[in-house]
Amino acid sequence: MHILIAPDSFKESLSALKVAEALKEGFSKSLPDATFDLMPIGDGGEGTLASLIDGLSLEMRTQSVTGALGHSVSVTYASKGSLAVFEMADVCGLEKVQKNERQPLTLTTRGVGELLVKLAQSGMTEIMIGVGGSSTNDGGIGMAAGLGYQFIDEHGQPLEAVGANLAKICQIIPPQENPLAGVKVTIITDVQNPLCGENGATYIFGGQKGLEENQFEMVDTDMQSFYQLANPDILKMACAGAGGGMAAGLVTFAAGEIFSGIDAVLDILDFDVRVQKADLVVVGEGRMDRQSLSGKAPFGVAKRTPEQIPIIAICGSLKDDLPDFPNHHIQAVFPIISTVDSLENTFAQTKSNLIRTAQNIGNLLKL
Known part of the structure; x- marks a missing residue:
């Protein structure tokens, strides 16, 4: 399996590159034979x-x-x-x-x-x-x-x-x-x-x-x-x-x-060519809400991904104004927060939460 990992940054927690690296680490634990293409992205905002x-x-x-x-x-x-x-x-x-x-x-x-x-x-x-x-x-x-x-x-x-x-x-x-x-x-x-x-x-x-x-x-x-x-x-x-x-x-x-x-960032990073090799695309951002539907990174990537390639999103948290999934070519969305804690502690646990979530999704993909 070849996985293209294309997350945005998780604001106040991790850069897009650090998010991509943590997701790779998690998937590698459960999918040791998988190959990866890390494509940290931004959509015009910070990062x-x-x-x-x-x-x-x-x-x-x-x-x-x-x-x-x-x-x-x-x-x-x-x-x-x-x-x-x-x-x-x-x-x-x-x-x-x-x-x-x-x-x-x-x-x-x-x-x-x-x-x-x-x-x-x-x-x-x-x-x-x-x-x-x-x-x-x-x-x-x-x-x-x-x-x-x-x-x-x-x-x-x-x-x-x-x-x-x-x-x-x-x-x-x-x-x-x-x-x-x-x-x-x-x-x-x-x-x-x-x-x-x-x-x-x-x-x-x-x-x-x-x-x-x-x-x-x-x-x-x-x-x-x-x-x-x-x-x-x-x-x-x-x-x-x-x-x-x-x-x-x-x-x-x-x-x-x-x-x-x-779109400007994906053009520069040659996304349309790189995505053709992917069996799975993973997107993400710190907080996904209805605003995300109008041009934010995860949905921008989804819009450019060929229909036959599945996409999942891994996010810090999800707002309740999101539609049900599958939606906008994203099959499923996974929040990473595992326990109720202070904002400071939650941000500090972002890397470990990303690794755990990716590992669990990888275990599911093996079934």
Whole structure:
């Protein structure tokens, strides 16, 4: 049996590569004659960069830019030739902000724009950005400020480029020279949500970033008001809500193009060729829920897998809003948590839980 193992990372627990290695260890115990192809993946959110480094033979580098709290931070990107890849989450990700500091309307995405400029100045002509996992909800205006854009209020005064000021912006002044002239900006994202509305950035993701539910309507209205001024067409575009509206900002201010994160990653990793050799495909993520159905890694892999090849998912936990399986070409889904424990202890046991679950599934496959 040849098993293709293609998990996403388990957030706050293990990288996608570590998950894949643990699953291989478990399956090997019960299926000693099996062969494996480990393909750790990302879908545009956190962990995407790591999945691309091996696939593209990229070199890791660092750069200093402004972080979400306004302080200088060192961020990681990868490059090869004139191509550079980085994740928004590494600049202003939710996991980089303490819970008591999670105020998405006052945090900044300026560092994303600063990094784009520095990469362009260093000779990069193609930049891929994984947009997801952000701590912000500013529609990308902080990023635009990092590119040199200015935002002016009704009194002709410049405004700080944060989400709290979206509704106050009356004029947008572009930089005198385009710092990204000749640079192709590719946006890869793990969500399909539009910028505004009940399925938009604020209503769907604002709560986990620190917004109160009673703020959603006002913040969403402010975002819509700004983009009526900046780029009304973006309000109709799928995926524009990714990264607290960063995808919309990159399209509007950096001439970026949006691509499905999982499809971009699978193309780069030559998935369509590698999957032809598989007798079984194993996918997974830390928490699977109904959101996962719309473009997240496990279902993106399933969509690209030939119908005759079975797929199973191994996940940290499952939300009760999932449909019954088989579904979306995934035959069965297995959560790995074995005991009720604290979140900290549960995360610490992720590797052993993955190994045990894979070993048990392997035993079942031998029947």
